[in-house]
Amino acid sequence: xxxxxxxxxxxxxxxxxxxxxxxxxxxxxxxxxxxxxxxxxxxxxxxxxxxxxxxxxxxxxxxxxxxxxxxxxxxxxxxxxxxxxxxxxxxxxxxxxxxxxxxxxxxxxxxxxxxxxxxxxxxxxxxxxxxxxxxxxxxxxxxxxxxxxxxxxxxxxxxxxxxxxxxxxxxxxxxxxxxxxxxxxxxxxxxxxxxx
Numbered sequence: 001x002x003x004x005x006x007x008x009x010x011x012x013x014x015x016x017x018x019x020x021x022x023x024x025x026x027x028x029x030x031x032x033x034x035x036x037x038x039x040x041x042x043x044x045x046x047x048x049x050x051x052x053x054x055x056x057x058x059x060x061x062x063x064x065x066x067x068x069x070x071x072x073x074x075x076x077x078x079x080x081x082x083x084x085x086x087x088x089x090x091x092x093x094x095x096x097x098x099x100x101x102x103x104x105x106x107x108x109x110x111x112x113x114x115x116x117x118x119x120x121x122x123x124x125x126x127x128x129x130x131x132x133x134x135x136x137x138x139x140x141x142x143x144x145x146x147x148x149x150x151x152x153x154x155x156x157x158x159x160x161x162x163x164x165x166x167x168x169x170x171x172x173x174x175x176x177x178x179x180x181x182x183x184x185x186x187x188x189x190x191x192x193x194x195x196x
Contacts, residue, residue, distance in 0.1 A: 009076035032058070035083055038153060042087050046125065052094060061086045077158040084152030092129045131184040135177060142177040145170055 015023035039054035136143040148159045156170045
């Protein structure tokens with residue numbers, strides 16, 4: 001496979017947004033391996049006997065992504081942010097279905113560094129989703145930073161570009177959101193994130 005310039009994904013997204021179906025095929029070939037790595041990272045945080053595999057998660061994400069208007073993706077970082085969000089939603093939907101089929105059968109996920117000191121926290125994926133919904137009500141931007149950092153694996157620089165904010169703001173939001181989520185997931189009364 002030939003090496004690609006970093007802007008190729010952005011160019012292909014723009015071409016697809018203008019109706020070029022060949023661009024979608026080329027884009028898929030270009031980013032499939034990276035998407036599979038993102039999916040594998042998501043699934044490593046899940047229970048060991050999870051029924052979804054990285055390939056299935058990527059395929060399901062693609063089906064959902066293709067329903068969106070291609071013009072909604074502006075560049076590579078934005079595309080991966082949308083893809084990671086879709087994967088998270090698929091896993092949450094999967095956990096809800098499993099829990100409904102087997103009461104009390106929520107999936108566990110391990111979150112590293114939520115304690116701020118490298119601590120580990122085992123939580124249910126549905127509890128994580130609930131905590132992110134609560135954080136979104138209190139500070140939508142901080143919740144978006146968590147999504148982009150934890151689920152999409154974007155760098156602070158990429159997050160800043162996607163959200164149109166400074167890297168310093170990303171760091172501050174990440175720190176505040178991490179503290180909020182850690183308290184919320186442990187069952188403590190979390191303070192409102194102080195990102196302002």
